[in-house]
Amino acid sequence: MRKIEHIGIAVNDLEASNALFGKLFGQPPYKMEEVASEGVKTSFFQAGPNKIELLEATTPGSPIAKYLERKGEGIHHIAFDVADIHAEIARLKAEGFTVLNETPKKGADNKLVAFVHPKTTNGVLIELCQDAPPE
């Protein structure tokens, strides 16, 4: 794992949180994107070298909807940039972690992503991210 790629924050109302985080960072999100497969709308902020992803649920079954119901707004996951996501999935499985995606899936911001179950990582949901190859 090379660096933190982004921190994901679950929010109830993306538009309101865009305004709030826009004030916090002194600039608007550089990108907004819906990822239907995850049941989320996202926005991305750059804070110096760091990237923050805000996530609002678009369906009741979305992981974000369930998280908001249980825990309320707040940090939902930490994403790490990896060079080879397939190799990293295999390595983490061999180390005994529960990787939720055998095959990486398409995430936001042009990434391939896979998740590690928080029950096997001290309660923190981990996302692996690799730059998606050009289509």
Ligand SMILES: CC[C@@H](C(=O)O)C(=O)SCCNC(=O)CCNC(=O)[C@H](O)C(C)(C)COP(=O)(O)OP(=O)(O)OC[C@H]1O[C@@H](n2cnc3c(N)ncnc32)[C@H](O)[C@@H]1OP(=O)(O)O
């Ligand atoms: C936009 C795409 C992408 C990107 O490109 O960046 C994203 O970031 S998408 C983000 C949303 N997608 C995901 O989170 C996918 C991975 N998550 C999952 O598959 C599920 O959320 C889960 C982790 C398997 C949990 O699902 P489920 O078992 O159905 O949820 P429950 O609500 O029943 O919770 C069970 C248990 O797990 C705890 N939990 C759930 N989510 C988190 C979390 N984010 N961080 C820490 N703990 C979490 C939850 O509290 C329950 O614990 P107990 O109460 O102790 O049983």
Ligand SMILES: [Co+2]
């Ligand atoms: Co994410």
